[in-house]
Amino acid sequence: MNSQLSNSRVKLISYITLFASIGFGIVGQLLMKHTMSQTATGIFTWTFIQQLVLALTIYSLGIVNWIFALRVVKLSIAYPLTSLNYVGILLGSYYFFDEKITPGRVFGIVLIFVGVLLVALPLKKRTNIKEDIS
Secondary structure, eight states, rough: HHHHHHHHHHHHHHHHHHHHHHHHHHHHHHHHOOOOOHGGTTTTSHHHHHHHHHHHHHHHHHHHHHHHHTTSOHHHHHHHHHHHHHHHHHHHHHHEEEEEOOOOHHHHHHHHHHHHHHHHSOOOOOOOOOHHHH
């Protein structure tokens, strides 16, 4: 019983780490966009370098979390979940950079969510037809 509790804790922490990876990836990408949007004053100014280092550091934290999450989470589940980055980037771009969200993009997000659900949610174990007949 204690082993099951320990395994479920490790699995929960791994999924939290996976979602932290996704969050760091989104924030890192948005900060990179912000940094590159501010290049009118010069690309190699001290402020630019500081902002770029911050963006890359946060993005790198996402990579580190990804590596730790893969210790437990199946790659066939973890990788499709990273498509949630598209959703976060789209929403962050709308909120921070006034980019437009078109009906086509909303439809694309819906497709992404459906696809992630199909891949990530466990399917009920199917019984063999031969077993049902017996």
